[in-house]
Amino acid sequence: MLTISNLQASIGSKEILKGINLDVKAGEVHAIMGPNGSGKSTLASVLSGREDYDVTGGSVTFEGKDLLEMAPEERAAEGIFLAFQYPVEIPGVSTTNFLKTAMNEIRKYRGQDPLDAVQFLKLMKEKMKLVNIDQSLLSRSLNEGFSGGEKKRNEIFQMAMLEPKLAILDETDSGLDIDALRIVAEGVNQLRSPERATIVVTHYQRLLDYIVPDYVHVLYKGRIVKSGPKELAFELEEKGYDWIKAEVETV
Amino acid sequence: MTPSNQNNDLKAKLLADFRSLEERLNGASKTALHQTRREALHQFDRLGFPTIKHEEWKYTNVSSLIKEVFEFNAASQVTADDLVQLESSRLEGNVLYFVNGRYQPELSKIVSPAEQLTITTLDEAIKNTPDLLAQYFAQYADYRQDAFTALNTAFAQEGVFIHVPANTTVEAPTILRFLSDARAVNVASQPRNLFVVEKNAEVKVAESFRTLGDQASFTNVVTEIVLAEDARMEYYKVQNESDMAYHIGTTQVDQKDRSYFYSATVTLDGGFIRNNLNIALDGSECEAHMYGLYFPNGRQHIDNHTLVDHRQPNSHSNELYKGILEDRSTGVFNGKIFVRQAAQKTNAYQSCKNVVLSNDATMNTKPQLEIFADDVKCSHGTTTGKLNEEALFYMRSRGIPKDEAQSLLMYAFAEDVIAKIKIDPLREQIERRIQAKLAR
Ligand SMILES: Nc1ncnc2c1ncn2[C@@H]1O[C@H](COP(=O)(O)OP(=O)(O)OP(=O)(O)O)[C@@H](O)[C@H]1O
Ligand SMILES: [Mg+2]
Numbered sequence: 001m002l003t004i005s006n007l008q009a010s011i012g013s014k015e016i017l018k019g020i021n022l023d024v025k026a027g028e029v030h031a032i033m034g035p036n037g038s039g040k041s042t043l044a045s046v047l048s049g050r051e052d053y054d055v056t057g058g059s060v061t062f063e064g065k066d067l068l069e070m071a072p073e074e075r076a077a078e079g080i081f082l083a084f085q086y087p088v089e090i091p092g093v094s095t096t097n098f099l100k101t102a103m104n105e106i107r108k109y110r111g112q113d114p115l116d117a118v119q120f121l122k123l124m125k126e127k128m129k130l131v132n133i134d135q136s137l138l139s140r141s142l143n144e145g146f147s148g149g150e151k152k153r154n155e156i157f158q159m160a161m162l163e164p165k166l167a168i169l170d171e172t173d174s175g176l177d178i179d180a181l182r183i184v185a186e187g188v189n190q191l192r193s194p195e196r197a198t199i200v201v202t203h204y205q206r207l208l209d210y211i212v213p214d215y216v217h218v219l220y221k222g223r224i225v226k227s228g229p230k231e232l233a234f235e236l237e238e239k240g241y242d243w244i245k246a247e248v249e250t251v
Numbered sequence: 252m253t254p255s256n257q258n259n260d261l262k263a264k265l266l267a268d269f270r271s272l273e274e275r276l277n278g279a280s281k282t283a284l285h286q287t288r289r290e291a292l293h294q295f296d297r298l299g300f301p302t303i304k305h306e307e308w309k310y311t312n313v314s315s316l317i318k319e320v321f322e323f324n325a326a327s328q329v330t331a332d333d334l335v336q337l338e339s340s341r342l343e344g345n346v347l348y349f350v351n352g353r354y355q356p357e358l359s360k361i362v363s364p365a366e367q368l369t370i371t372t373l374d375e376a377i378k379n380t381p382d383l384l385a386q387y388f389a390q391y392a393d394y395r396q397d398a399f400t401a402l403n404t405a406f407a408q409e410g411v412f413i414h415v416p417a418n419t420t421v422e423a424p425t426i427l428r429f430l431s432d433a434r435a436v437n438v439a440s441q442p443r444n445l446f447v448v449e450k451n452a453e454v455k456v457a458e459s460f461r462t463l464g465d466q467a468s469f470t471n472v473v474t475e476i477v478l479a480e481d482a483r484m485e486y487y488k489v490q491n492e493s494d495m496a497y498h499i500g501t502t503q504v505d506q507k508d509r510s511y512f513y514s515a516t517v518t519l520d521g522g523f524i525r526n527n528l529n530i531a532l533d534g535s536e537c538e539a540h541m542y543g544l545y546f547p548n549g550r551q552h553i554d555n556h557t558l559v560d561h562r563q564p565n566s567h568s569n570e571l572y573k574g575i576l577e578d579r580s581t582g583v584f585n586g587k588i589f590v591r592q593a594a595q596k597t598n599a600y601q602s603c604k605n606v607v608l609s610n611d612a613t614m615n616t617k618p619q620l621e622i623f624a625d626d627v628k629c630s631h632g633t634t635t636g637k638l639n640e641e642a643l644f645y646m647r648s649r650g651i652p653k654d655e656a657q658s659l660l661m662y663a664f665a666e667d668v669i670a671k672i673k674i675d676p677l678r679e680q681i682e683r684r685i686q687a688k689l690a691r
Contacts, residue, residue, distance in 0.1 A: 048648045076650035088645040092663025098646070101659065106650040141663075158649065 001026045001197050002047075002067075002166055007058035009046050016042045018222035019058065024166070027194040031208055031233060032201045034219035035241050040201045041085050043219065044170045048082040049075050062166070076102070077109035079165030083155040083172045085201075090142040095154060096124070098142050099161055106162065127160040131187045148175035156187040167191065168199045173207040185210030205237035218244055261317040266296060268323065269405060283385045284377060284407075291394040291404035298398040310583045310615045311525050311554045316497045321439035321469050324352045324409070327432035329463070331358060337430075337461055340680035344423035345370060350430045352409045352440030367421045368454065373410040373443055384412065387447055391475045391531070392503040399499045403441045403473040410443035410472075413456065417449040417479070424455040424485075424674050429472070431496065434464030444474040448482040448510075457487035457677055460521075462496050472500040478510035480534065485673060486514040491684065492521035494549060501527040508534035508563075515671050518545040518553050519684050525554040532594075535563040543572035544668040546688060547580035547612075554583035561594035561624075568598070573668050574605040575661055576612035583615045588629065590622040597624060601631040606638055606664055608657075658689035 002024040009017040016039050024030055032040055046053050047060065049072035060067040062078060070078065090098070104114040115123070128135065133153050143151050152172050159167055169188065173181055188198060188211050200211055208216075208230060216232040217224045220241070225248050226232070236244075269292050273280050300317050301308040329350045347370070348358035354372045361370055376384045394401040411427050431438050448454055462468050470492075478484055492498060498521055504512055518524055530539045545553040559568045574582045584603045605614045616633040638660055646656035665685060672678035 050644055050648075071653070072644060072647035073650050073652045073656075076648055082648050084645065084648075088639075088641045090639075090642045090645070090660070090663065092666045093659055098649070098651075098659075101655065102646075102649040102651050105652060105655065109650070162649070 001063060003061045005059050007043075007046070007060060008056045009042060009053045010056055011053055015056070016053070016222055017046065020219075020222070020224055022217065022224060024197050024199065026165075026197055028215070029192070029198045029200065029211060029213045031213035031216045031230075032199060032219055033203065033216060033233065033236055038219045039222045040219050041170055044082055044085075044168045044199075044201060047075075047168060048072055048080060073105065074109070076162075076164075077106045081159050081162055081164030081167045083152075083159060083167065083169040085170040085174075087143050087151040087155055089144045089146075091144050093142050094140065095138040095142050095158075099124075099158060103161065123161065127157060130160055130190060131157045132183050133157045149177060149180050152176055152184065153180060156184050160187050160191070163191065165195065166197050166199070168201070170201045171203065172200075173202055173204060181207065182210060205233045208233050220244060220248060261319075262296075262299060265402065266292070272406070282381060284381060284388060287389045288405050288407060291389070291401045294394050295398055295401035295405055298401060300398055307556065307585075310581070311552065313499075316469065316523065319437055319467050319469065319497075321437045321467070323406075323439045323441075325432070325436060325438045327351050327353075327438075329355065329358070329430060329432050333463060334358070337463070338680075339428065339459070339461075340676040342424060342426050342674070342676050345425040346428065347411060347425070348428045348430065349409065349440070349442060350432050351438045352442060354409060363421055363423050363425075367415070367419050369412075369414040370425065371412050373412050373445070374408060376412040377408075383414070384445070387445055387475065387477055389475075391477065391505045392473050392501055397501065397527075399471050400473055400501050403443055403471050403501075406441050407443040407473075409440070410445070412444070413446045413454065415448045415452040415454045415482075418451045420453040421455070424457060424677075426457045426459060426677070428459045428461065429470065431460075431462045431468035431470060431492070432464060433462055433466035433468040433493070433495065435466065437467040437469075439469040439471070442470070442472045444472070445477075446474070446484070447477045448479060448484050450479045451481040452479075453483040455485040455674060457489060457674060459489045459491070460498060461491050462493035465493065465495060467495045467497070468493070469497040470500070472498075474500075474502045476502065476504040476512070478504070478506045478512060480508045481510060482507070483511040484513065486512065487672060487674065487677060488514070488516045488526065489677070489681065490518040490521050490524060492524075494520070494522040494551065496521050497523045499525045501529065504528075504530040504539070506530065506532050506534055506537045506539065509536045510534060511538045513540045515542040515544070515668065516555065517543070517668075517672070517681055518547070519681070519688065520546075521551060521553065523552050525556070527556045527558070529558040529560070530568070531560045531562060532566045532568065533562050535565045537563075537566040539566075539568045541568070541570040541572075542668050542671040544665055545572075545574045545582060546665070546685065547574075547582060548577035548688070549580060550578070551580045552582075553580070554585075556583075556585045556587075558587040559589070559599065561588070561590045561597045561599060563593060564595045564597070566594065566597055568600070570601040571668065572603045573665060574603075574614060575608065575665065576605065576614055577608045579609070579611040581613045581615070584633070585617045585619065586631065587619040588621070588631070590620075590624050590627050590629065592623040595624045595626045597627040597629070599627070599629045603633040604664075605633075605635040606661065607635055608638060658686070661689055662686065
């Protein structure tokens with residue numbers, strides 16, 4: 001589904017991604033872990049098309065198409081969704097109105113008819129239940145004044161609405177209480193299917209108890225320096241990153 | 252060239268026009284009103300058109316205006332069919348049309364019963380109720396300081412006089428539609444309005460300015476608003492003029508005890524615009540609310556000057572102006588707040604926020620607070636920035652195309668001022684126009 005080969009990206013003269021290789025197949029869940037500042041959010045941003053970064057080398061294909069050629073909105077329409085580490089507050093635009101616009105733009109791209117108000121509301125009700133989010137939150141300005149946890153939950157709600165093929169969750173678990181964590185994980189698991197894939201960026205093994213990954217990767221200094229099965233996450237939780245850093249330095 | 256030489260053409264023409272006006276007046280030139288006109292003309296002659304050396308006109312250069320040649324009060328044939336293209340809102344209320352400064356009775360309708368309000372053209376008021384008019388006319392808008400006010404006062408002839416008797420609530424809104432028909436020649440008009448709201452009366456009035464055609468137009472409008480004790484007024488000024496339009500306007504408000512004034516000034520389009528909104532809080536426990544929205548693109552220039560003069564204690568003024576600037580447009584906001592020594596316990600708030608969408612657009616903001624009382628609450632703030640890039644990316648990453656995301660953000664920015672327009676058809680019309688402008 002997604003093939004990243006030797007992806008390099010920088011901001012200004014600062015090189016951040018130094019050759020990422022990753023292959024994600026439909027149906028899989030990949031966890032990406034790694035120390036602060038190693039480039040996890042940068043990778044997520046580059047995949048979703050943030051223009052602040054210059055891609056200086058490598059390629060990314062998504063379902064056979066050159067992803068790097070596409071505008072962010074096209075990537076979304078092709079089925080990529082990024083749950084932001086820091087969701088943005090947008091005063092004056094309600095979540096409901098925002099999502100309706102987004103959904104119908106995506107449907108337009110796919111040659112589908114727009115959802116009417118009734119269909120949209122029905123879908124919204126269904127998904128609200130799934131992530132246990134309140135109507136009053138959704139009629140407020142998007143993320144404005146939301147608590148940290150409410151913002152994250154709103155990201156998952158949007159994901160549930162848009163039903164992406166590839167969801168990238170950037171530290172969606174940080175700042176969540178245990179109940180919210182479970183709800184978020186459930187939202188992700190509901191979407192799991194042989195046609196979809198998920199990339200979960202996290203610092204905590206805890207989330208991976210709920211969203212069990214097929215692979216765990218360690219990103220360090222802009223490279224994936226170690227990959228393994230889900231047990232790698234336990235090892236990292238236990239031992240930290242020093243041993244990996246040491247391994248990298250000796251190579 | 253000296254500044255006065257630059258002024259010569261238009262100024263000399265206007266001075267000559269005044270002499271021929273006087274000749275036509277015959278006997279009427281002895282009236283008190285005409286004496287005021289004559290005095291105003293003298294002041295205009297003395298002041299001359301302002302140059303950018305004048306502090307109040309630093310960013311608004313009228314030199315290109317005074318180089319144009321205009322036909323004042325040009326005859327025009329505007330029919331109901333011509334109005335269709337303007338897609339004006341259908342307002343249930345009193346609608347008065349003026350074309351190139353002249354009243355158009357066949358296009359107008361007055362629905363409010365006579366006991367609720369008297370609404371006449373200025374022309375009629377001069378003939379029929381000169382004494383009532385003289386009590387108020389030119390008593391508020393200062394023609395000794397401002398050349399354009401002086402000019403308007405000197406030629407005051409057409410416009411609207413609204414008088415709301417005490418203890419009456421006028422339900423239907425009144426909208427004055429000033430149309431410049433610039434299809435054939437450059438046209439100029441100088442509407443002069445006077446709204447007097449007596450004790451404990453209430454009224455809603457909107458002024459709309461539009462252009463037909465591509466020739467240049469010049470509108471020099473003065474509106475005086477007098478609110479007696481406990482009077483309440485909603486006042487809207489909506490400008491939707493052509494890129495070839497020059498508009499200089501002054502709205503002068505005088506408020507007595509416990510009166511309430513609520514205004515929104517919305518400039519959707521217009522080549523060269525200067526709005527002065529001056530409010531004298533000449534009573535205690537008054538409230539004045541001022542909202543503004545301006546949205547220049549291309550090479551449009553929009554200048555809003557506001558002045559709130561707190562003269563008595565315990566009054567409250569509140570101001571929010573917002574601007575979106577595109578292309579090579581320029582905007583000016585100058586907000587003065589005076590709090591005189593007697594005006595203890597004043598609350599005065601002012602805020603001006605701008606989004607500048609292009610590197611070639613400029614916004615000049617200048618808040619000016621002069622406070623002589625010690626027990627007051629005043630705050631002011633201005634911001635000028637770009638559209639939030641983070642928000643833009645967030646929206647695009649959810650599938651909303653860039654243009655659409657930009658319009659949503661801009662609309663959201665303008666929304667809180669748009670929502671202040673309480674006459675529904677007027678607000679809906681403005682919403683549609685803004686959305687159309689955003690979608691371009
Ligand atoms: N806009 C930017 N300008 C300058 N440096 C940046 C910018 N964005 C990211 N960086 C730098 O790139 C590096 C990688 O940042 P990134 O946010 O991708 O890390 P991360 O792995 O997500 O870290 P964390 O675990 O703290 O979220 C950091 O050193 C960061 O300071
Ligand atoms: Mg990060």
